[in-house]
Amino acid sequence: MYAPPYNSTKVIGVEAAEHSPHDHAGHGHAPEHPEVDLDADLPPSIGRPSDAQRAFVRRALLLYNPESGSHSGQSIMNEAKAIMEKASVHVDVIALEHKNHAEEILSTIDLDHIHVICAIGGDGTFHECVNGMLRRKDDRAQKIPMAMVPGGTGNSFSLELSGNTDFHQAINHVLRGIHCPIDVARMTFPKENVPEEQWEHMYCFNSVHWGLASKVSAKAESLRWMGKAARYTAAALLEIFGGHLIEACVEFEEANGSVTKYREKFCLIIANNIISAAKGMKMAPDAHLNDGLIDLIIIRSNKTIHLVHIFARVYEGRHTELEEVEYRQVKWFKVTTFREDTKTPEKEDDPQTAEEVVDIDGELKGSTPFECKVVPR
Numbered sequence: 001m002y003a004p005p006y007n008s009t010k011v012i013g014v015e016a017a018e019h020s021p022h023d024h025a026g027h028g029h030a031p032e033h034p035e036v037d038l039d040a041d042l043p044p045s046i047g048r049p050s051d052a053q054r055a056f057v058r059r060a061l062l063l064y065n066p067e068s069g070s071h072s073g074q075s076i077m078n079e080a081k082a083i084m085e086k087a088s089v090h091v092d093v094i095a096l097e098h099k100n101h102a103e104e105i106l107s108t109i110d111l112d113h114i115h116v117i118c119a120i121g122g123d124g125t126f127h128e129c130v131n132g133m134l135r136r137k138d139d140r141a142q143k144i145p146m147a148m149v150p151g152g153t154g155n156s157f158s159l160e161l162s163g164n165t166d167f168h169q170a171i172n173h174v175l176r177g178i179h180c181p182i183d184v185a186r187m188t189f190p191k192e193n194v195p196e197e198q199w200e201h202m203y204c205f206n207s208v209h210w211g212l213a214s215k216v217s218a219k220a221e222s223l224r225w226m227g228k229a230a231r232y233t234a235a236a237l238l239e240i241f242g243g244h245l246i247e248a249c250v251e252f253e254e255a256n257g258s259v260t261k262y263r264e265k266f267c268l269i270i271a272n273n274i275i276s277a278a279k280g281m282k283m284a285p286d287a288h289l290n291d292g293l294i295d296l297i298i299i300r301s302n303k304t305i306h307l308v309h310i311f312a313r314v315y316e317g318r319h320t321e322l323e324e325v326e327y328r329q330v331k332w333f334k335v336t337t338f339r340e341d342t343k344t345p346e347k348e349d350d351p352q353t354a355e356e357v358v359d360i361d362g363e364l365k366g367s368t369p370f371e372c373k374v375v376p377r
Helices: 073-086 101-106 123-134 156-162 167-176 212-221 228-240 304-316
Strands: 009-012 059-064 090-095 116-121 146-150 178-182 185-189 200-204 207-211 246-254 259-266 268-272 294-299 325-338 357-360 363-367 370-374
Touching: 059 073, 059 101, 073 090, 073 116, 073 167, 101 123, 116 123, 116 167, 123 146, 123 156, 123 200, 123 363, 146 156, 146 167, 156 167, 185 363, 268 325
Parallel strands: 009 146, 059 090, 059 116, 116 146
Antiparallel strands: 009 178, 185 200, 185 370, 207 268, 207 357, 246 259, 246 325, 268 294, 294 325, 325 370, 357 363
């Protein structure tokens, strides 16, 4: 199972739900096994000690996206349900009917008798589930593990945790009941002349892409006919040869408390909670899902030769050795973009800001300016 982030989500196999070291009888949560060393069962991106636990799973809520991946959600759900019921697990099933449906359901549904939440779909489906759980008014997000069962186009989180997208293996992880807490970040989108308490916010468990990186995601969406892996490679190459720079203010705080602020032109920024990106790219080679930090990759150059060189090394995680790549591990970071005709870069309150699309957990659903902050444990 994956456990949620610390104010966050727990994951089984590793799955996700918020961190709770205790089982609470009377709230519908399964009794836990005696404490044993479970760290050996967890992937490299989970730092040790992981606070992993094992729980008996006797009732599961299974949400599935019929349209995910190659429209395989229904068949995966049918088989997953059969496997779980054969293991004496009672399964409640909900089909997702529209965008953000999972978030709407999990933010309000009664979960008192549920031991684990399984999301069948891709990173986008799991993103909705995480956001739904963390918007609840009760404490279920701190108590119920969540599991991602791969069935989407983008399954980077499953690849990170299991090294493959075999949904049978994911279901076996759920039945074993091993779960641990992971970090999540809170994304905030300030708006001029809008009170801070009304600013839009959402949660991110996986990655944030801005600049050329978000344009790659947008381009990949238009290339779905090419297949899962090929379209991301093709999109990256197309954008590399047409990349441009964007004027922005980038500010971040590192683990030691030091704060850095830049105001210049950037090509792209990628923030990863996991090591990988797309299929096989070691985008953030030092990342851990539970270290309280998000790994920030900053690239300023838009020269084709530099971007190709970076792209060639990213599969081995050696791009961070290049002069063109700045790699930091941070508690939070902010990005504000500016119009190209801005003439006063020294002004902190320059009103000539510009909105640029942001990719959050594989979904194009945010824009600059924004702040991304790891939720404190």
